[in-house]
Amino acid sequence: EVQLVQSGAEVKKPGESLRISCKTSGYTFTNYWIGWVRQMPGKGLEWLAIIYPGDSNIRYSPSFQGQVTISADKSISTAYLQWNSLKASDTAMYYCVRGYYIDYWGQGTLVTVSS
Amino acid sequence: DIVMTQSPDSLAVSLGERATINCKSSQSVLSSSNNKNYLAWYQQKPGQPPKLLIYWASTRQSGVPDRFSGSGSGTDFTLTISSLQAEDVAVYYCQQHYNFPPNFGQGTKLEIK
Numbered sequence: 591e592v593q594l595v596q597s598g599a600e601v602k603k604p605g606e607s608l609r610i611s612c613k614t615s616g617y618t619f620t621n622y623w624i625g626w627v628r629q630m631p632g633k634g635l636e637w638l639a640i641i642y643p644g645d646s647n648i649r650y651s652p653s654f655q656g657q658v659t660i661s662a663d664k665s666i667s668t669a670y671l672q673w674n675s676l677k678a679s680d681t682a683m684y685y686c687v688r689g690y691y692i693d694y695w696g697q698g699t700l701v702t703v704s705s
Numbered sequence: 706d707i708v709m710t711q712s713p714d715s716l717a718v719s720l721g722e723r724a725t726i727n728c729k730s731s732q733s734v735l736s737s738s739n740n741k742n743y744l745a746w747y748q749q750k751p752g753q754p755p756k757l758l759i760y761w762a763s764t765r766q767s768g769v770p771d772r773f774s775g776s777g778s779g780t781d782f783t784l785t786i787s788s789l790q791a792e793d794v795a796v797y798y799c800q801q802h803y804n805f806p807p808n809f810g811q812g813t814k815l816e817i818k
Contacts, residue, residue: 635755635798637806651806652706685754690802691745693766695754 592616594624594686594696601702602676609672610699612686619667620644622688626660626671629698630682640690641669676703707731707801711810717818724786726813728799733779736803743803746775746784748795749812755798759784791817 597611614624625640639650639660648660659672669686681703686696708731718724734743742762747755757766759775762782772787786793794817799810 634812635800635809637808640805649805690805690807691743691757691760691800692747692755693757693760695756698754 592688592694594688594694596684596686596696596699599700599702601704603705604676604678604703606676606703607672607674608676608701609670610684610701612669612671612696614667614669614688617688619662620664623690624662624669625687626658626669627685627687627692628682629685638671638684643669676701678703678705706806707734707803707808709799709801709808709810711797711799711813713813714811715814715816717816718786718789719818720791721788722818724789724793724815726784726797726799726815728777728782728784728810730780730782730801734801734803735779742778742782743801744775744777744782745800745802746773747798747800747809748793749798750795758797760802786815789815789817 593615595613620643623640623642626638628636637651638654641648641660641662643662643664662669683698683700685698688694710729712727744762746759748758749755758769758773763775774785776783796812796814798812
């Protein structure tokens with residue numbers, strides 16, 4: 591059974607750094623693109639970035655280039671999304687997803703950034 | 706980037722009636738190499754991640770009821786629910802999976818009339 595299990599909710603202050611994770615199982619991690627989708631409160635779905643763990647090919651949405659960093663650790667089948675300096679506007683639910691058309695979603699990680 | 710635009714933004718349909726949601730892409734998502742339309746549909750219920758309903762514009766994901774169907778080609782697509790059930794109340798999103806970023810439409814909220 592394919593599973594994407596994300597790390598727990600986070601509460602941070604503006605300017606702090608953060609890394610959230612997505613542990614996968616049930617499939618060959620290096621054979622599928624894995625990415626991150628944001629959903630701000632009461633809003634729609636936005637792509638941030640995607641990575642192909644097989645060759646570390648990475649793509650960022652223009653709106654998020656330089657704002658976040660995506661990475662993957664093949665040895666533990668886990669993807670990450672990192673911020674160096676959070677803003678209040680980063681408050682959102684972040685979903686880990688598999689593929690360009692998304693057949694599997696993580697349960698979501700709620701990130702709250704507030705002073 | 707390919708921009709996806711859905712219509713309407715919200716929709717109220719009686720139980721048992723047909724619901725239709727439209728999606729338009731700013732450029733064609735039909736691949737000339739394999740003649741496939743790179744268009745997906747998702748359903749999102751409150752407090753849950755979205756669920757894949759349809760991909761390649763008309764291929765139903767395993768386990769999705771056959772009252773859900775997708776159609777269209779090029780830049781214009783439709784999701785049809787043939788006979789609305791109470792459990793279909795949700796927000797529906799289209800998405801192009803032709804290139805990156807594989808953008809979503811803004812969503813259509815479907816309610817019971």
